[in-house]
Amino acid sequence: MTYTSEPTNLCNIVELLLTAHIYNQSEKLTEDDLPVRIRKHYWDSVEKRVKRPISVRMQDITSLYGNNNVKQEIKALPFIDFDEFGAEIRFTIPDLAKDWFVKQEEAMDKIRRNPALASFYEKDGVGVSYEEATAYVRPKEQDREYLDSLIAEIAASDKDVDLLTLVHLVAPEDVRQTIDELVLTPEQESKIERIMQAIEHRDYLRDIGLREIGKMLFIGLPGTGKTSAARALSEKLNVPLVEVRLSMITSQYLGETSKNVDKVFELAKKLSPCILFIDEFDFIAKTRMSDEHATLKRAVNTLLKAIDEISLIDDGVLMICATNHPNLLDRAAWRRFDEIVDFPLPNAEMRKNILDIVLSRVEGEFDTQEIAGMTEDFTGSDLRMVVREAVLRSLTENRTSITQSDLISATNDFSGRVRLMMKEYALA
Ligand SMILES: Nc1ncnc2c1ncn2[C@@H]1O[C@H](COP(=O)(O)OP(=O)(O)O)[C@@H](O)[C@H]1O
Ligand SMILES: [Mg+2]
Structure with missing residues (x-):
């Protein structure tokens, strides 16, 4: 069959349909058992919950997963009923859908992170656990x-x-x-x-x-x-x-x-x-x-x-x-x-840690230990600015990686400002 060759979108859609189906059937499941994306999409702001039943229409799929031309492919799946007028998509034989889904290559990854699905497949002994899945979903309060x-x-x-x-x-x-x-x-x-x-x-x-x-x-x-x-x-x-x-x-x-x-x-x-x-x-x-x-x-x-x-x-x-x-x-x-x-003002060890965090996604050869040693009285915010300064400096020289000398120059430029502030505070 053709649908196995383009599984990504179909897998998303069947995941959605299955999730809706299982959520609709099991009152024990709460909003926190739904993947965040699905929960947000079906969130009822008046009632402050995801109301049952969740129904899946073409427009839900478009808004959740983009505008794909999946109509034909969905129709090709033997277990899906597609109401052309109401545009609602349903399972004809849910069990068939469950079997189909679990055989898809990326399905296990999805089930593992989807408590609603995991609660169902757990019983099938396919090696997923509801408990573990809940850890992947942040609570609705977030x-x-x-x-x-x-x-x-x-x-x-x-x-x-x-x-x-x-x-x-x-x-x-x-x-x-x-x-x-x-x-x-x-x-x-x-x-x-x-x-x-x-x-x-x-x-x-x-x-x-x-x-x-x-x-x-x-x-x-x-x-x-x-x-x-x-x-x-x-x-x-x-x-x-x-x-x-x-x-x-x-x-x-x-x-x-x-x-x-x-x-x-x-x-x-x-x-x-x-x-x-x-x-x-x-x-x-x-x-x-x-x-x-x-x-x-x-x-x-x-x-x-x-x-x-x-x-x-x-x-x-x-x-x-x-x-x-x-x-x-x-x-x-x-x-x-x-x-x-x-x-307090960060000590040298904290300064090094802050620099390491701020620089974690910046490319280049540098030694944060040395900079930490040069930046007494710098706050965390000052250290961020030093890094920003160094990055901008490298960009003006058409580089996207920074060097130790970028950092040292930025530190020296900034020292005056830090000294001034410390003086202001000593006076206050
Ligand atoms: N101890 C620290 N560790 C990591 N980042 C820090 C630290 N202190 C300050 N920063 C960074 O400096 C910036 C300004 O900090 P902020 O929380 O606004 O300071 P404050 O409220 O004390 O004036 C933030 O981007 C923050 O992440
Ligand atoms: Mg503040």
Whole structure:
């Protein structure tokens, strides 16, 4: 038969049909048992799930796998019924489809990564396991579609849609920063590990009445990885990140500031479990010290109170605040956090590791150890810029690989800037 010669597209289509068939039949399967692509395609944003039955039409295939001329080939398969008018594609004899599929060359790879299919073929003793397949599918909470439908629901229930202009929402799948690509100190690692344990054992902590947990303050110079760490945590924990810039909340309408603060915390509770990340936390200190408008002072008090009241244990909101200027914070602000995480300047070993990560996809002959030795006082962000500079330098010379001397020149160029910044901070 002809269809065996062009298996890739057909295999995708039969995988889709089989997945739909099995998902429709087994109520035990959830959205998390569907391959991400299929799940996203059939996601119902109103009901926040993939509704049964999944039906497969020509347009689903086109949108999932591109515009292929598969009509004829599908029709050639003996177990498929193609309704020309409704354009719905169905199995006539599902068992035949199951047998055909498992004999295809790339089918095993697909089954291994498709929990719905694996749950079926597991019984056939073809060497796949449902358990193992689930590890390949990230949970639905990481999908942008999932967050979007939550947001749509919130927007519909709240006339103040402008709430979303106050915050920046990041779905875990959109986070480009993973924990593995961050070079952390052992202390940072153990604090992050502790918070993950706390989250995992949330119910237990609630039961024993331990609620004073789950508020972290990240302190360190600009460019030491605070924002990246918050984002990476969201990716690691599979929860959305609600990012707030304090200056944004207050800059809108001064009179609304207190209300805005409340709204942001309400949003976080609705998105729970999530991370609420407040950047520029020192902003509150500035408004306290200076002779600011009374409304702003009220807003700051509202914020501090909201921080006191929100809880990881009860509300499922992990609170992370970050500041480049910890010295500006008074004790009242400090005591609200149960975990202070210091983001120091990286030492030579960390600098080498950061350089290795940033350079992992850059071609060339270089010695990161030497550069690490030349870059005292450089932050992770500075090191990224050094690499960027070196890459641009090589490009202007029509090279796509860099040399050690590119890196050394870039480092020297950058040193002045780093010295200037350290001086500024020493003065502050
Ligand atoms: N310790 C580190 N390991 C890896 N990358 C880092 C580190 N510190 C900073 N960076 C990189 O520098 C850039 C800026 O970091 P960022 O998280 O924005 O710093 P901050 O929020 O502390 O100002 C990011 O691209 C980040 O990946
Ligand atoms: Mg930052």
